[in-house]
Amino acid sequence: MxxxxxxxxxxxxxxxxxxxxxxxxxxxxxxxxxxxxxxxxxxxxxxxxxxxxxxxxxxxxxxxxxxxxxxxxxxxxxxxxxxxxxxxxxxxxxxxxxxxxxxxxxxxxxxxxxxxxxxxxxxxxxxxxxxxxxxxxxxxxxxxxxxxxxxxxxxxxxxxxxxxxxxxxxxxxxxxxxxxxxxxxxxxxxxxxxxxxxxxxxxxxxxxxxxxxxxxxxxxxxRMRAAIAEVPDGTYRGEAQMDDDGLGSGPVTVRVAVIVAGDSIDVDFAGTDPQVGTNLNCPFASVISASVSCLKAALTSPDIPFNDGALRPIKVTAPKGSLLNPSHPAPVRARMVSASRAWESVMLAISQAVPEKVIAQGYDTTTAFCLSWLGPKGWSVYLEVYGGGYGAGIGNDGCDAVDNPLSNCSNTPVEAMDQDFSFFRVLDYVLRPDSAGVGARRGGAGFSRSYEILVDGPLVSHYSDRFTGRASGLFGGGPGASGACQVKRGGQVIELRSKDSFNLLAGDIVTISLGGGGGYGKPADRPAALIQRDLEDGIITPGRAAAWAAE
Known part of the structure; x- marks a missing residue:
C-alpha cells in the first residue's frame, strides 16, 4: 500500500x-x-x-x-x-x-x-x-x-x-x-x-x-546497493590467520575473494583451510554475519538500519568441510575467533578498492575467559569476553581496550565481580604500554587483568588467539602486540597456551593479557604532538616515544 x-x-x-x-x-x-x-x-x-x-x-x-x-x-x-x-x-x-x-x-x-x-x-x-x-x-x-x-x-x-x-x-x-x-x-x-x-x-x-x-x-x-555501487568493480583477495588449530598445528588460514559487480557483492571463502579438531570451527550462519557486518561497517553510513534488506545485495559462500562451514559434529564453541579472521580477510580485500574506508587489523580475537569452582553451595561460574586494541583508520587512532567489531561486549566492572564471586578477586586492570601498533594513526592499546585465587580447586579455561601472531598494520603501519595468559604460583610462572585449561590453587595469580591493534600509515607521518599525548596517557613508554620521534 x-x-x-x-x-x-x-x-x-x-x-x-x-x-x-x-x-x-x-x-x-x-x-x-x-x-x-x-x-x-x-x-x-x-x-x-x-x-x-x-x-x-x-x-x-x-x-x-x-x-x-x-x-x-x-x-x-x-x-x-x-x-x-x-x-x-x-x-x-x-x-x-x-x-x-x-x-x-x-x-x-x-x-x-x-x-x-x-x-x-x-x-x-x-x-x-x-x-x-x-x-x-x-x-x-x-x-x-x-x-x-x-x-x-x-x-x-x-x-x-x-x-x-x-x-x-x-x-x-x-x-x-x-x-x-x-x-x-x-x-x-x-x-x-x-x-x-x-x-x-x-x-x-x-x-x-x-x-x-x-x-x-x-x-x-x-542504501546498501548505492554504497556498493561506489566501489570499483573487480575481484579483490584477502587472507588472515589464526595462530594454530588448538592442537599445536598451524597457522590456520582463512582466504577470501570479494567480487564486486555493480551494486552487488559475492564473498567467496574458497581456499580456506579445512575444519579443525577443536572448537575453532565457525558455523556458516556466523560467516554470513561476519561478512555482512564488515561490508556494512566499511562501506556504508551507520544510520542505515541493519536488517535483512542489507543482506540482499551480498552473497556469501564457503566450502563444506572447511573451517568456515564445518561438517557435523565438529565443535564450534570458539567460532568467534575464526569468524574474526573472516571479517579481517574481507576488510583486507576491500582495502585494495577503497583504502580510505577500511581499518587495520585489531587484536580482533574474542578471548573467552572462564573461572569456575565447585564450592559447598554448588557451582560458581565466571565467564567474560575480552577484546583488545582496535585497528587504526585513515583519520583515527584505534580504540583502546575494547571488544572486537563482531562482539561489542562491555568489560565487567570489578565491583560486579566482587559482588557475585567469592573465590577470586581482581588485583589489577590496566592498559598495556607499547602494545599499540605504530603508524600515522596508531592502533588501539591492549590491556590486562590479574586475578588472585582465594581457594583451592578452581579451573581456568579460555580460548584466544594471537599469542604468537600479531594484528597487522595497513599501508606502512606497524603490528600490535601479541597476547598471553600466565599463572604465577610462588616463584614460578606458568605460561598457558592460547586455547587451554588449568587447575588452580589458593594464592595463584592468573593474568590474561590482550594484544593491541595495527597502525595505519607510516609511523614517520605521525605528528609529534600526538606522540607526546600517547606518552602522557601511558599508551607508550619513553623509550618508544623517543624512537618514534626520531623517525
Missing amino acids: ELDPVEYAILSQSVIAAAREMGAKLIRSAYSTILREARDGSAALLDAEGFTVAQAELIPMQLGSIGPIFQPCKALFPKETLEEGDFLVINDPYSGGQHLQDVFFFHPIFVEGEVIGFAASVAHHLDLGGGAPGLNAGARDVYAEGLIIPPMKVNIHRDWHGGGFQRLLRANVRVPQQTMGDFDAQIAANNIGVLRMQELAARYGVAKLRATMAALQDYSER
Whole structure:
C-alpha cells in the first residue's frame, strides 16, 4: 500500500525504538554478569516471514544472520500452526544456529488471531551443560559443548513456569539461577516487542505496519546497493590467520575473494583451510554475519538500519568441510575467533578498492575467559569476553581496550565481580604500554587483568588467539602486540597456551593479557604532538616515544 511519508517516518522509527527497548529490557532483566554487565545478548523484530526488520545495537555477530537462523524454525513450524503462548527456540549450529551458548527465542506477534511478525532475542548463556563448566576447552565434538536444542515449538503455559522444557534446561545447567534468570530475561524482552508492535497495529492498522516493515528492509537494501555501487568493480583477495588449530598445528588460514559487480557483492571463502579438531570451527550462519557486518561497517553510513534488506545485495559462500562451514559434529564453541579472521580477510580485500574506508587489523580475537569452582553451595561460574586494541583508520587512532567489531561486549566492572564471586578477586586492570601498533594513526592499546585465587580447586579455561601472531598494520603501519595468559604460583610462572585449561590453587595469580591493534600509515607521518599525548596517557613508554620521534 502507499504510505504517507510522515506516517512512515513515525512508524519506522517506532519499530526501531521498540527493538532498542527490547535490548534494554534484556540487559536490565538479566541475572548473569555475561549478560547483565558484558551485554552479550541481542534483540530484534522480524516480519511475518521471519526476516529481520529492526534490531537493538548490541552484538552484530548474533543478529547479522537472525533471519536465516529463523528459517529452519519456520520450516518446521509455519506461522499458521502457531497459537497464543507458543514460541520457537533454537541453538543447534547444524540446524541454522551459531554456537550452543547462544539460544534464540522467537515469539509470534498476534493481532486478531494472525501472526504479523516475531519478537526475537538471543543471549549467550553462562552454562548449558557439556563437559566443563562455562567453557569446555577440550571438546572434540559439539555434543561435549552443551545441551543441543534443535528447532522447537514451546508453549509458555505448558512448557515453562515449571513445565517440562524449563525443567529439562534447569537439569542440564550448573548455575540454574543465573541461566534460567537469563532465559526469563529473553522472554521479558520478547514480550515488550510483542506489546509495542500490537500497540502500533492498533493505532495505525495492520496494513500500514506490514507496509512499513517491508519499506524499512527495502530502504536498507537501496542504501546498501548505492554504497556498493561506489566501489570499483573487480575481484579483490584477502587472507588472515589464526595462530594454530588448538592442537599445536598451524597457522590456520582463512582466504577470501570479494567480487564486486555493480551494486552487488559475492564473498567467496574458497581456499580456506579445512575444519579443525577443536572448537575453532565457525558455523556458516556466523560467516554470513561476519561478512555482512564488515561490508556494512566499511562501506556504508551507520544510520542505515541493519536488517535483512542489507543482506540482499551480498552473497556469501564457503566450502563444506572447511573451517568456515564445518561438517557435523565438529565443535564450534570458539567460532568467534575464526569468524574474526573472516571479517579481517574481507576488510583486507576491500582495502585494495577503497583504502580510505577500511581499518587495520585489531587484536580482533574474542578471548573467552572462564573461572569456575565447585564450592559447598554448588557451582560458581565466571565467564567474560575480552577484546583488545582496535585497528587504526585513515583519520583515527584505534580504540583502546575494547571488544572486537563482531562482539561489542562491555568489560565487567570489578565491583560486579566482587559482588557475585567469592573465590577470586581482581588485583589489577590496566592498559598495556607499547602494545599499540605504530603508524600515522596508531592502533588501539591492549590491556590486562590479574586475578588472585582465594581457594583451592578452581579451573581456568579460555580460548584466544594471537599469542604468537600479531594484528597487522595497513599501508606502512606497524603490528600490535601479541597476547598471553600466565599463572604465577610462588616463584614460578606458568605460561598457558592460547586455547587451554588449568587447575588452580589458593594464592595463584592468573593474568590474561590482550594484544593491541595495527597502525595505519607510516609511523614517520605521525605528528609529534600526538606522540607526546600517547606518552602522557601511558599508551607508550619513553623509550618508544623517543624512537618514534626520531623517525
